[in-house]
Structure formats: C-alpha cells, structure tokens
Amino acid sequence: MTVFVLGSINLDAVARVDDLPRPGETVAGTSLELFLGGKGANQAVAAARMGAATRLMGAVGGDDSGKSLKASLAGYGVQVADVLELSGVPTGQAHVWVANNAENMIVVTAGANALVTPQQVGSTPLEGQRVLLCQLETPATAIETLFRTGAAKGALRVLNAAPALPQGAALFPLTDILILNQTELASYAKLDREPVRLEDVSLAARKLMSRPDQTIIVTLGSAGVAAVRRDEAFLVEGKKVKAVDTVGAGDCFCGSLAAALASSMDLRDAVELANGAAALSVQKAGAAPSMPSRREVEAFLET
Ligand code: RIB
Numbered sequence: 001m002t003v004f005v006l007g008s009i010n011l012d013a014v015a016r017v018d019d020l021p022r023p024g025e026t027v028a029g030t031s032l033e034l035f036l037g038g039k040g041a042n043q044a045v046a047a048a049r050m051g052a053a054t055r056l057m058g059a060v061g062g063d064d065s066g067k068s069l070k071a072s073l074a075g076y077g078v079q080v081a082d083v084l085e086l087s088g089v090p091t092g093q094a095h096v097w098v099a100n101n102a103e104n105m106i107v108v109t110a111g112a113n114a115l116v117t118p119q120q121v122g123s124t125p126l127e128g129q130r131v132l133l134c135q136l137e138t139p140a141t142a143i144e145t146l147f148r149t150g151a152a153k154g155a156l157r158v159l160n161a162a163p164a165l166p167q168g169a170a171l172f173p174l175t176d177i178l179i180l181n182q183t184e185l186a187s188y189a190k191l192d193r194e195p196v197r198l199e200d201v202s203l204a205a206r207k208l209m210s211r212p213d214q215t216i217i218v219t220l221g222s223a224g225v226a227a228v229r230r231d232e233a234f235l236v237e238g239k240k241v242k243a244v245d246t247v248g249a250g251d252c253f254c255g256s257l258a259a260a261l262a263s264s265m266d267l268r269d270a271v272e273l274a275n276g277a278a279a280l281s282v283q284k285a286g287a288a289p290s291m292p293s294r295r296e297v298e299a300f301l302e303t
Contacts, residue, residue, distance in 0.1 A: 003047040003054045003258045004129040004155070006121065006146050007040015008113040008137030009073070009083065010092040011065045012287055014247070020099045029097075035286035036072045037094050038113070039135040039162065042248045046255025046277065046291040047133070048077040052262050055079040057124065058138060059112040062087035066112065076288070082124055086112045092137075102243040102282070113138055118145035126153050130262045133254060135160045140167040147174040156261060160254045164188060173210040177261075179217045179254050180205075201226045202233040215267065217257070219250055225275050227267060236271050239279035239300075248287030253278040255291070276301045 015029035036045070044056040056078050060066030062085050069091065070080050090111040098104045116138045122145050126132075132150045134143045134157075147157045151174070159175040161168040164187035172178060182194040182201075189204040205216035205228040218226045224238035256277035260270035277297045284290035292300075 002129050003044075003052045003131045003133055003255075003262050004057070004126065005040050005044040005047065005054065005133045005255070005258075006057045006116070006138060006143060007043060007133070007135050008038035008092055008108075008110070009036075009041040009056075009058050009060050009069050010038035010094045010108060010113070011035075011069060012037030012094045012096050012247070014096040014098060014286065016098050018100050020097055020103060020105055033286070036069050036288040037096075037248065037286075038092055039137050039160065039251050041069065041073060041078075042251035042287045042291070043133055043135065043160070043255035043258070044073065044078045045076045045288040046252045046281075047259040047262075049291045049293050050256045050259035050273075050277065050297070051294045052259035053079075054259075055082060055129070057082035057116070057121065059084040059086050059116050059120075061085070061089045061091040061112045063091055065093075066091040072288070076291075084112075084120065086115055089115060096247055098245050098247065102246050104245070104247050106247070108137065110137065116142045118142050121145045122149065126150055126155065129153070129155050131156045131158060131258045133158045133160070133258045135162055135254070136165050136168050137163070140165075140171060143171055144174065147171065158254070158258055158261070160250070161188065162250065169208075172208055175214065177215045177217065178208065179219070179257070181219045181250055182221070185218050196220075196223070198226055198233060198235045202228045205233075217271065219253055219278075225253070225271050227271050234268065236268070236275050239276060241279050241283055243282040245285045245290065246282045248290055249278045249282045251287065252281035252291050256297070272301070273297060
C-alpha cells in the first residue's frame with residue numbers, strides 16, 4: 001500500500017486571536033507557534049499515520065526551516081528522498097490566524113514550492129506507487145507530468161484541487177478522484193452560491209466530470225462528505241466534535257483517503273475512515289501535528 005504525494009511543504013506560523021481582524025484592523029495575538037504544514041506535507045503525514053508507505057516529492061529552501069521540516073516529515077515516517085533542498089531560495093511559509101471560534105485565514109508564500117518542475121517529476125520511477133496524490137500548491141505542469149506518467153503505470157490519480165485556481169480545471173480530465181470543498185466546487189462549477197444539499201452538490205459535481213469513470217468527493221465541513229459518481233451519490237454524515245483548529249482538516253481527509261484506497265478499501269468505507277480522521281484532526285492545534293493514527297481513528301469510529 002503505497003501513496004506518492006507531490007506537493008507543498010510550508011513552515012506554518014500560527015497566531016491565535018480572539019477574533020479574526022477585518023481589513024485595516026490590528027488585533028492582539030494570544031500565542032504564536034511554528035508547525036510543519038503545506039498541503040502536500042500535511043497529506044503525506046496523514047497517509048503515513050494511517051499506515052501507508054508514503055513518499056513525498058517537493059522542494060524546500062536551503063535554509064534552516066527547510067532542513068528542519070524535512071527532518072520532521074521523516075520523523076512522521078514519510079520518505080523524503082524526493083524532496084529537493086534548493087539553495088538561495090526560501091522555504092514556503094504560511095501565515096495562519098486562528099480565531100477562538102476555530103475560523104481561520106491563511107496567506108501562503110510559495111518559495112521553493114513554486115520551483116518544482118516536470119523534469120524533477122519525470123526523473124522519478126513510479127513503479128509500485130498505487131495512489132498518486134496532488135494539490136495545487138505546486139506547479140500544474142509538474143502535476144500533469146506525474147498524472148500522465150502514472151496513468152501508464154496503472155496508478156490511481158487523486159487531485160485535491162485546492163486552492164481553487166484557473167489552471168486546476170485543465171487537470172480534471174487526467175484525474176480519477178477529484179476532492180474539493182464546497183467553496184472550491186462553487187468556484188470550479190461557476191456557481192453563485194455554495195451548494196449544500198446532496199442533490200445540488202451532485203448536480204454541480206457532475207458538471208465537472210469529463211469521463212464516466214471519475215469520482216468527485218466534496219467535503220462539506222461539519223455536514224460531512226459527499227461522493228458523486230456517474231450512477232450514484234452518497235453522503236457520509238459529519239461527526240459532532242468541538243473544533244479548536246480546522247487548518248489541515250481537508251488535508252487529513254485527503255491523505256487518509258489515499259491511504260485507505262491504497263490498501264484496496266472500498267470507496268464508501270474509505271470515505272468513512274477519512275471523515276473520522278478529519279473529525280479527530282480538528283480537535284488538535286497545528287496542521288501536520290494534528291493528523292491521527294489509524295488506531296486512533298478506528299477507536300473513534302467504534303464509539
Ligand atoms: O491546508 C492547510 C495548509 O494550507 C496549511 O498547512 C498551510 O501551509 C497552507 O498550505
């Protein structure tokens with residue numbers, strides 16, 4: 001059961017505030033902590049914590065942050081031989097504000113993440129990789145190369161098209177499983193409002209399908225997760241938990257789902273497992289550090 005993640009690695013500087021600032025407003029932070037983050041790194045950690053042999057491809061800067069983030073990833077069991085250290089370039093950073101009600105705002109400066117190339121991807125053998133997992137914090141050209149090469153090797157291609165970017169849609173035809181949240185779905189499907197009911201989510205998701213064998217999964221926050229295929233749509237309800245920090249919850253879902261699918265779990269069971277993992281992750285601070293182990297998720301789902 002192997003998961004190959006191509007994605008971003010960031011140093012997350014997380015300031016907690018009582019309420020998020022409005023434009024032009026200055027507010028006092030109550031704490032500031034540094035965490036391993038970045039959608040690629042978070043998803044790789046989630047997959048590894050769920051028991052999958054996980055490789056991460058990406059890039060950090062040749063600075064202290066880059067070295068320490070790589071070491072942290074390795075500490076979580078993620079294979080980092082394909083993470084380049086690029087001298088003279090800063091490691092990616094995310095400035096994250098989390099309010100008491102768990103809402104957040106994030107600004108990302110890509111740094112080395114923007115310098116991942118199709119050549120870096122093309123030089124890596126993909127034999128034995130069952131699931132390829134990407135997000136949109138690394139260049140779309142590199143993702144395209146990975147998905148085209150991976151298709152020839154029979155790998156399952158999973159795209160978390162986050163954040164929503166115009167160039168993301170061009171990758172949909174190369175994708176087997178597309179994962180979006182409601183805001184991203186509304187953006188790609190060009191809707192005025194975020195769909196809420198399963199029927200509306202399903203209608204919008206079907207607008208994005210370019211092949212009959214594709215699956216689109218839409219995370220609905222506390223309402224749960226919808227999965228839409230050509231002939232069926234189902235909802236897995238959200239778990240009622242007290243959220244302290246939702247940063248990385250979507251990443252937890254994606255990485256956990258990839259790990260479950262790599263172990264040949266059926267789609268509905270995989271969605272249920274990943275939904276449980278995400279519910280656990282929001283109860284802890286930090287993105288990568290909040291990813292639960294498989295044992296924790298299974299125990300949670302039994303209660
Ligand atoms: O999805 C959450 C992640 O988005 C954070 O860890 C931050 O680094 C940004 O990339």
